[in-house]
Every structure is written in C-alpha cells, then in structure tokens.
Amino acid sequence: MNIKEKLKILANSAKYDASCSSSGSKRDRGGVGNTNISGICHSFASDGRCISLLKILLTNACIFDCKYCPNRKSNNIKRAIFTKEEICELTMNFYKRNYIEGLFLSSGIIKNPDYTTNLLIEAITDLRRKYKFNGYIHVKAIPGTSEILLKKLGALVDRMSANIELPTQNGLKLLAPNKDENKVTKIMSYVKKNHSKAYVPAGQSTQMIIGATKETDLDILNKSDKMYKVYNLKRVFYSAYVPVNKDNLLPTLASPPLKRENRLYQVDWLLRFYKFKINDLVDEKNPNLNLLIDPKITWALRNLEKFPKEINTCSFDELLQIPGVGVKGAKKIYSSRKYFKITFKDLKNMNIVLKRAKYFILCNGKYYTSEAMFKKEIIEKCLMLEDLKEKRQNIKQLCLFND
Amino acid sequence: MIKDNKIYLYNNNFVSFLYLCILLIKNKIIPRNIKEIDYAPGLFDETCLLDLIEDYKIIDYLIKNIGNNNFNVVFKVFLSNKEDKEILIYKFILYSLKYKEKTIYMKNIKEILECIKISKYVVSENHKFKGFTRFKKYDNEIYYAEINPTNNILYLLSLHFKKRLNTDYWIIKDVNRKIYSIFDKKNFYIINEENFKIKNFKLSEEESNFENLWKEFYKTIGITERKNDRCRMNFMPKKYWKYILEMSDEV
Structure with missing residues (x-):
C-alpha cells in the first residue's frame, strides 16, 4: 500500500x-x-x-x-x-x-x-x-x-x-x-x-458524542462540569453524532444534530467565561436546551426583571449577562466608560452588535426603542423575526453563489 | 496648534515619517495632509518637503513620549493599506501626547477609534498568514512562499517565521507589494524587486509528492455530512485562496 x-x-x-x-x-x-x-x-x-x-x-x-x-x-x-x-x-x-x-x-x-x-x-x-x-x-x-x-x-x-x-x-x-x-x-x-x-x-481535553444515546443536555452538562472540576480539563469537545455504521442500537438520524452541538458549546462558554451555573440554563423540568433561541437569551427572557441593564453603571458581571455582549465586548465597555458616557452610537462604533443587545440595555437611562416595547412577548417576537430575516438573506446569498 | 493648507511629504519609510511628525508637532502645525514623496499633487495642492533625518533613534524618542501601547498602534496603522493613514496617525500621536496611556480607551474620538480598528485588522491579518503561508521546497534547499495580504505585514510575519523555521533558508514574497523577505538562518532582510531576482529556481524532486499528499489529506479531513461553505469562507476568505496550496485549484 x-x-x-x-x-x-x-x-x-x-x-x-x-x-x-x-x-x-x-x-x-x-x-x-x-x-x-x-x-x-x-x-x-x-x-x-x-x-x-x-x-x-x-x-x-x-x-x-x-x-x-x-x-x-x-x-x-x-x-x-x-x-x-x-x-x-x-x-x-x-x-x-x-x-x-x-x-x-x-x-x-x-x-x-x-x-x-x-x-x-x-x-x-x-x-x-x-x-x-x-x-x-x-x-x-x-x-x-x-x-x-x-x-x-x-x-x-x-x-x-x-x-x-x-x-x-x-x-x-x-x-x-x-x-x-x-x-x-x-x-x-x-x-x-x-x-x-x-x-x-x-493540559488535557476530552470529547463526547452528542445524540447517539438518549441522554439529555442536563446529563451532558453535568458530566462536563464534573470533568472540568475534577480533572482540570482545558476543553470538553462535543461532537454531533454522524451515523457511519448501521446498528439496531444506534439511532437513525437524517443529519447530525449540529444545532444541538452548537447550543452545548454556547452553554460551555457561558459556564466557563460568563459565570453562569448549569441550573440557570437547564434543570430537571427543562432538561434540554431550546434549539430555536440561544441559551443566553432564553435565560434573559426568563429573568427579565433583571433587565434592562444600564451600560454605564452596571457591574462587569452584569455586562457579561447581556445577550449579544461577549467577554471582549464587556471589557471594552468596562474600560471605556470610565472616561466618557457611552451612547448607543458609541456601542456601534465599538463593534458591539446591537441586534440582540438593544432589547436588554439602557444607555444613560434611554432604551433603544420605546420603553413600551420592553415586554417578554414583544422581545421574543422581534428576535425570532430578525432570525428569520437573516436566514432568508442567507438563502438568497447562497443562491447567488450557485448561479 | 495652527492649521496649515500644505501637504507635507516624507521619504516612503517609517522613520522618515516619524521625523516629519515630530517636526510638525514642534512647529505646532496640523497639515492638510501627509503623503509619500512620490505623491502626485492636484492642481491647487501645495506640497512641502522638509529636511528629514532618517535615524532609528526617533523610534525610542517617540516611545518615550507616547508609551509602548500607543506606539504599537502607530506602527500597525502605518503598515495598513488605509488611504490617508498618515494624517490619521499624526492625529493619533497628538491625542497620545494628550491622553498618554488612556488614549486607547477614548473610543468616542473618531480618529482614535479608527486607528485602533485598523491596527487590529493588521494584527489579525498577520495572524491569519502565520497559518495561510505555504512554502515550496526548491532543489537548492530554499523554502519559498508567495503571499497576497491586503496590508503590509511582511515584516511582522517574518518575525514569526524567524523563530519558527530557524533551521532553514527561506524567502517570502509579498506579490501585492513586490517585496521579498529573505532569511539566512540568522536574520531576515526585506528587499524590493529592483534589488532582487529569483533565477533558475527548480522545485525539489519530492515537492509534488508532498503537495499531493497534503491535498489528499485536506480533501479527506472534511466531514461530508457537515459541509459548510459559508463557515469556511468566513474563516478563509476567497481573496487569499490563490496562494493557499489546497485551495489554489478552486480559483
């Protein structure tokens, strides 16, 4: 050979x-x-x-x-x-x-x-x-x-x-x-x-196959949490199950559960870098992550009384809780606001994506749109609509490429 | 500071540019623009060429006055291909003198924000090419690579390969700027096309063998069930494909 x-x-x-x-x-x-x-x-x-x-x-x-x-x-x-x-x-x-x-x-x-x-x-x-x-x-x-x-x-x-x-x-x-x-x-x-x-x-890492057996996201996350803590792992990788073999014991899937894998990684990050706890995101009652909405937004909508956060005064940990604001974004906001009062325009200039964040923040006491919009149902709808809009654009763009 | 309607020229190198900036600051001038010496002025432009001393000490002098972090931004923006970067850098230096180490946090000031963004772009493009650069081995034991970065990252990239491929001779050509970086196992030298020609280079015998093996590996490692062109394109923009061996066939 x-x-x-x-x-x-x-x-x-x-x-x-x-x-x-x-x-x-x-x-x-x-x-x-x-x-x-x-x-x-x-x-x-x-x-x-x-x-x-x-x-x-x-x-x-x-x-x-x-x-x-x-x-x-x-x-x-x-x-x-x-x-x-x-x-x-x-x-x-x-x-x-x-x-x-x-x-x-x-x-x-x-x-x-x-x-x-x-x-x-x-x-x-x-x-x-x-x-x-x-x-x-x-x-x-x-x-x-x-x-x-x-x-x-x-x-x-x-x-x-x-x-x-x-x-x-x-x-x-x-x-x-x-x-x-x-x-x-x-x-x-x-x-x-x-x-x-x-x-x-x-250091060391490990990997889990997602979707080959019946475990819930709660089971998976509890397991990774334990691994991180007990063995000081650098990373737990999740790998959406790709059916390569035929076997009665294996599930038949039309395609690998990529969205689920994506959600698990999002939670993995929230747990390691955003000070979230597993029970903030999944519990015995809802043991699986929502595939339609990302876990940070799901959490924010469930805890809407904690929002909107004032960008110029809330704590660093609170900045981390805002959907659409990442660790880097939070650091940028935190280090800049000592020197000037941040407006929505400043956020845009600092490359903070407002698509999701705008529903959950105040800049100098001002809400992005009318404050009457600050209701769970309305925010949920708006976010879903934006998602849809984006997907439609994606489809269009893809078609263009194929031509 | 006095606003001035002239366009000041410098000798197409960093040191000369810095010396000009310092002269302008000392004379409290904010010029209309700063351009390279071969700039073709418009009908009503008034240009001005001062006597510029090219001495590397100017770098230490500037660092002492604006600090390392701000100097880093200045240097990276100078390497960018941004139009009118010179006057932008000049304004950034003025702010740096005023705000010192706080400058990089003053993101509500347009020029500062822009400089920081451009400097990040240069750094990230350089990081990409640490991965995307592909060498070919020639029969004279020289490894040769061609790259097509948007910004002038050859110097930064050479710093990386000087440490990494320290046991071999290598040459990297920036095809957009027609400049070469040549490494002699100790130091690298950046030379432009007029002073350097590659003649009679032949690929080593084993070259096509390893190129084929790499292409085979590249094809094999992707999981068909997970195919995702958009994601790949985001990480590896098409403009770079021509010089990335495994992608070059698709251009």
Whole structure:
C-alpha cells in the first residue's frame, strides 16, 4: 500500500475527533519549530472546521467493537498502519512547508493497550529526538495503558487526552461494551497529578458524542462540569453524532444534530467565561436546551426583571449577562466608560452588535426603542423575526453563489 | 496648534515619517495632509518637503513620549493599506501626547477609534498568514512562499517565521507589494524587486509528492455530512485562496 492510500485511510478514520487546538504550550528553544501560545489555524476544511494539526491514526485496526466507530472490529474496511518513519517524514515535511502546526496522533488498539502505546511512544520519540521536532503534538492516550508508559508518553507531547465518548456509564455499556469509563478517568487523574511545564504542558481535553444515546443536555452538562472540576480539563469537545455504521442500537438520524452541538458549546462558554451555573440554563423540568433561541437569551427572557441593564453603571458581571455582549465586548465597555458616557452610537462604533443587545440595555437611562416595547412577548417576537430575516438573506446569498 | 493648507511629504519609510511628525508637532502645525514623496499633487495642492533625518533613534524618542501601547498602534496603522493613514496617525500621536496611556480607551474620538480598528485588522491579518503561508521546497534547499495580504505585514510575519523555521533558508514574497523577505538562518532582510531576482529556481524532486499528499489529506479531513461553505469562507476568505496550496485549484 502506498503512503497516499495510507494517509487517506488513516486521516479518514481520525476526522471525527473534534479537537484541533494547538494553543496553550510554549516551546521555543532548540530543534525545528516552536509553538504559539494562542494557537494557529492553517486551513479550514470543507465543513468549516479549523485544520491546525496533521490528524491521523497510527492504525485503524482495532480489537474493540464500539458500535458508533468507523474502525470497529466488525466493520469490513481496509486497514492500514503507519511506520514511525512515515509519521515523522509526513509531519516534518508538512510542518516545514507551513501546512500544519503539529501532529495529532491517535490509534485503534492492536493486541493490547500497552503494545499500542509503545508504538505511539516509538514514533513520537523519533520525531522529537531524531528529527528534532519542536512543534505541537497532541496524542490520544489509550485507556488501559500502564502508568509507566503514560509517564513516558506525556513527557514527549504538549497535550494528551482520552475521550469519555458518552455522558453516562449506561450509554457506554450499550454502545462501547469494551470500554470502561474508569479506565478513561484513570488517565485523566494521572495527567492531572503529573501536569507540569515538562509533562503535558498544554493540559488535557476530552470529547463526547452528542445524540447517539438518549441522554439529555442536563446529563451532558453535568458530566462536563464534573470533568472540568475534577480533572482540570482545558476543553470538553462535543461532537454531533454522524451515523457511519448501521446498528439496531444506534439511532437513525437524517443529519447530525449540529444545532444541538452548537447550543452545548454556547452553554460551555457561558459556564466557563460568563459565570453562569448549569441550573440557570437547564434543570430537571427543562432538561434540554431550546434549539430555536440561544441559551443566553432564553435565560434573559426568563429573568427579565433583571433587565434592562444600564451600560454605564452596571457591574462587569452584569455586562457579561447581556445577550449579544461577549467577554471582549464587556471589557471594552468596562474600560471605556470610565472616561466618557457611552451612547448607543458609541456601542456601534465599538463593534458591539446591537441586534440582540438593544432589547436588554439602557444607555444613560434611554432604551433603544420605546420603553413600551420592553415586554417578554414583544422581545421574543422581534428576535425570532430578525432570525428569520437573516436566514432568508442567507438563502438568497447562497443562491447567488450557485448561479 | 495652527492649521496649515500644505501637504507635507516624507521619504516612503517609517522613520522618515516619524521625523516629519515630530517636526510638525514642534512647529505646532496640523497639515492638510501627509503623503509619500512620490505623491502626485492636484492642481491647487501645495506640497512641502522638509529636511528629514532618517535615524532609528526617533523610534525610542517617540516611545518615550507616547508609551509602548500607543506606539504599537502607530506602527500597525502605518503598515495598513488605509488611504490617508498618515494624517490619521499624526492625529493619533497628538491625542497620545494628550491622553498618554488612556488614549486607547477614548473610543468616542473618531480618529482614535479608527486607528485602533485598523491596527487590529493588521494584527489579525498577520495572524491569519502565520497559518495561510505555504512554502515550496526548491532543489537548492530554499523554502519559498508567495503571499497576497491586503496590508503590509511582511515584516511582522517574518518575525514569526524567524523563530519558527530557524533551521532553514527561506524567502517570502509579498506579490501585492513586490517585496521579498529573505532569511539566512540568522536574520531576515526585506528587499524590493529592483534589488532582487529569483533565477533558475527548480522545485525539489519530492515537492509534488508532498503537495499531493497534503491535498489528499485536506480533501479527506472534511466531514461530508457537515459541509459548510459559508463557515469556511468566513474563516478563509476567497481573496487569499490563490496562494493557499489546497485551495489554489478552486480559483
């Protein structure tokens, strides 16, 4: 099998992993290359996702039979395995041409976890020592690997992570009978315990598949919250379930639940950067997020007595609660209003998008439109209308492109 | 300050421009405009060329007076392709002298707001090209790339690649400005077309092989069920595609 065919098979098998970040690590001395603390996107794939790493599997052969996975044992597909030289040559040559920021290496499990991990270690050791590669490496740890090998592997890479895959043990038992959540969390604990500048400096992340099992958004968010807190994760990635296999245990979907994935990411941000709590957004009574309206607006409409906020006097935390105002926007407003009184025009000039914000704020005591409009039903309607208008425009624009 | 109806000229470089600004400030002049020396004046324009000293010390002098943050804005706006950027920067310097480190928060002042926006645009375009620049390897072991940025980011971009690709010779050409950055494994030099020609460069034997592998990888990594052209276009505008290897076939 030639290298082009291998690359096709082993990139194709790796593409469902959402993680492609290359940030958080500071390698700047010795060897070929460095890393950039804020990460660099080198290209964008046809699905709009960033490409920063050469994302490949070492092999797509696997002893496991996880129902959702394209590489499961029972699938009759072409299998391939990279030699360590091939991995090193591809990485170095792509890196020097500035196609990539580094390597993302994962693998199916062959023989047993330790055997597979040893292969990963050999390839990455060569890349670091023989080829003197000093760029970013993200490796997926194989659940069940012994601690001695985790120690070796983590010392070579910027990020090491293990995927939790499904938000509950039951889901995992159903779809990934060979996988054991404890084996995944064991890796996370180990990485957390040993994390330092020399060991997995960019920290760890994990990934959950959305929509393959019946869990609610509340289940999913509770799980991520726990992961962030217990294991100090940098990121939890959500990956809308793409049906690649047919199985009685798997749902049949017309298309991947992308909107749901989008809403979960929005909440993920609200929890990490906007000081929201899970129960502000979902609870036992409403365990799923509203797909039509974004979670911040949903919250604001439910708590309308807290609005409108006066832009010139409310606290920083309150600025963060305004729909349409992001962390950067809040900082801009907060640092500027010390020097002058902010008007709606100033907000526009500062690139604060008023489309949503205008319903929830006052500037020097003034509401954007008539204050009689400040009613839940009216705001809801206006926002829905704007959404509709935008979508219609999108459709028109798309048609123009096709012509 | 006195308003002046003349157009003042400078020698097409940053240092000369700064020296002119300082002279104007010392003479308390707010000119109608400031332009490069090869500017073709209109029928009723009165131009003025002062004796300008080109000395890098002027940079330290300015930083001492307006602070690092404001100087950064000045430099980035100077690199932009904004029309009439010179007079805009001059006004920004005047505000910087007045408001010092508070300047960047005074976003209700038109010139300050505009300068900050332009400077951000330059920084973000530079960041994009840290990713979008594509090198080809030639048989003389030189890596060569062509880029087409809107702003003059070659200097900023070279700072990045000086650290990253420090073990190889490389050349980057800004095709819009016809200038080259040449790296000799130690420093980079920015040279214009008249002083530099690329002759008899041949691609290395392995080049087409790796280009094909990369294109194959690019095609494979996108998930068909999630296809989203709009999103891709937002992040990777079409104007850059011509020099991005994996997109160049689609232009």
